[in-house]
Amino acid sequence: MDLARPDLAPRSVSFGPLTIAYDARVLTPRPWTVLQAEWARELLAEAPPGPVLELCSGAGQIGLLTVHGTGRRLVCVDVDPVACGYAAANARAAGRGDLVEVRQVALDGLPRDEVYPLIVADPPWVRTDQTGCFPADPVLAIDGGVDGLRVARECVAAVDRHLHAEGSALLQLGSVEEARRLRDELPPTLELVDVRAEAGCGLVLLLERP
Template sequence: MTPDHGTATGEQIAFGPLTITFDERVLRPRAWTAAQSEWAAQLLRDAPAGPVLELCAGAGQIGLLAVHDEDRQLVCVDANPVACAYTLQNAAAAGLGDRVEVRNGDLSAMVGDDERYALVVADPPWVPAADTGRFPEDPRLAIDGGTDGTVVAVACVEVAAGHLPPGGSLLLQLGNVEQVDTIAATAGAAHGMTLDSTRVFERGVVARFVRG
């Protein structure tokens, strides 16, 4: 895949040391989510060898910042072809073009059965469907998390569980602690993913799930 869809004319924003390009068809990068990247980078220092998987990657900023100073390959998955084109463009701009693979499609079908990852990061849509109208500036595809906001997050847990080694981590972004608890009690328990810790930020939370 090569960048298209007019990506060269998108808006630019600083995300840590990176410059991320995007437009209104892609969720605007939130500055606070750099904390998810920083946590991922910390975990990677002691993680086994292997690539990083980013699910619901958007313009790719979280995964790119996570591996920016790490010698890791990165695989980014997103359902939006425009977001995928921006991820490729942003990877090249960060000097990471040779370490990043971008896959466009449903996340449950984009990862091969035999693929294993040292770490999975995910920023799924987590706004309940009934509340998406409160955010007219955001693309609905990027924020609509279904009835309770956890539908796509559940899919991320399922994918991570099938592609992490024992002890491997998923860093999952959600809207609040209640959603984290719901995921832990349902999808986490069903797929052998244990909630390790949760970090609360002004506009969301990041939870670490560990594969048993």
């Protein structure tokens, strides 16, 4: 830790039954995103065998809560080395160090032959011109590009490459308008099946194969 930067001191927050560590360089885990993990757990109960994939994992809280209490393996993917470090540390703290693989790679960096029965993604979805409205949040973790959907589109492409034929993907977005625009851009190999929302916070899209 940089002793000249007290804001980089590790912090922790409860996320369901888990305690998640992070610091100011990583997006603070939002309590309402437990919704995504709980929905993922519902889907996981009926999902085909195989590991869960978490895209834009940050500190790993959504993926870790998804697989909590199960024997499922988890692969966390993020481009931020600090976030990846916390995801690995949080996996160890949750007693899952041997069941979680953390990869610091771009969303198109996964081997093409990897297939996952469940994919969860919490991409940045704030428009670039609005990131200044959230000074406490790391820009890398919230900047979704000009229209807020740049990273979400990359997630959809990754889902299309790696989702099992009978699998499910849960993608978090910031607004109904974003959801409508992304729905209209989906490839024919994916469809929007359902949406769940937390009032005033965001929403989660369920994508599956047609």
